[in-house]
Amino acid sequence: MSDSTVEDFLKSYNPEVRQLVLKTRAVVLAVIPDAIEQVDSPSKIIAYGFGLKYADLICAIAPYKSYVNLIFSQAAQLPDPRGLLTGTGKRARHVKIKTATDIESPGVRSLLEAAVASMTH
Known part of the structure; x- marks a missing residue:
């Protein structure tokens, strides 16, 4: 995905x-450099996966007015020893990112790594 497409999405x-x-995007791409990045403007997310279908989705970034959610599509099955995941979805959960420090948490990187591992096994 080109940076200009992401920048266009973020203009509002x-x-x-x-x-x-x-910052969240940089961390996601550092952990999953071969992920396919898709901007989904109607859903207001930037999605990352190993394919173009929902079944291939690893995570997504959802911007809001004052924070960002890093959504994990299969989070219910991920280890979360730091208790970062919130939400009550059957499968999906999210980490609320309010500051740059939040995304730099080792727990976030561990969740991303576990999400990738769960997709490749």
């Missing part, structure tokens, strides 16, 4: 949220 968000999205 305030600078702080844009920076949180870009």
Whole structure:
């Protein structure tokens, strides 16, 4: 995905949220460098997976007015010893990212690594 497509998607968000999205995106792509990145404007997310179908989805970034959710599509089965995941979905859960420090948490990287491992086994 080109940076310009992501930048276009983020134009309607305030600078702080844009920076949180870009920081979150950098961490996601560092952990999953071969992920396919898709901007889904109607759903207001940037999705990452090993294919284009929902079954291939690893995670997604969902910007809001003052924070970003990092959504894990199969989080109910992921180990979460730090208790970062929130939500009550049957499968999906999210980590709320309010500051750049939140995305730098080792727990977030561990969740991303576990999500990738669960997709490749």
